Amino acid sequence: MAETIVKNLNIIEINVNSLIRLSRRFDLNNFLNTHKPDIVLLNETKLNVRHKVNFKDYKLIRKDRANAQMGGGTAILIKNDIKYKNYNNNIITKFKCLETCIIKIPLLSNKTLFIISAYYPSGNNNRYFKTELSQLMQSLDIQNSNNFFIIAGDLNCRHIDWGND
Secondary structure, eight states, X not given: OOOBOXXXXXXXXXXXXXXXXXXXXXXXXHHHHHXXXXXXXXXXXXXXXXXXXXXXXXXXXXXXXXXOOSSOOEEEEEETTBOOEEEOXXXXXXOSSOEEEXXXXXXXXXXXXXXXXXXXXXXXXXXXXXXXXXXXXXXXXXXXXXXXXXXXXXXXXXXXXXXXX
């Protein structure tokens, strides 16, 4: 099937809270077959290199937690016919807490859409969040008028204006 440049995207974010169990993958597969989203942002996949996961009609781009500890992990499911490239650089691989899986989708007129599945573990009290999010945006050259982004995930963020301490 030929890859195409898309005009419209149906994007969904799901905190799957583990794709290790077959029943969770089965539920996700049923969801994909029913709703047929173009892109699904997943977080808390809890996968490591030993886990082999596939979904019909989708490519799975995943970023397992680097130290292979239980938990965390982000991924993106994208339909097979959508043109994309993985995005990775030295800045985001050095984050202490913010976990991301990022793809670049070419748009018309040499514009680029960055799709980011993100997870920021709870218990970090936003210690690194602002710094790492800022570094992420800089690495994506978000001030460039040809670059657009969508970020979604479980960011576990709190703010005093929201009634959090």
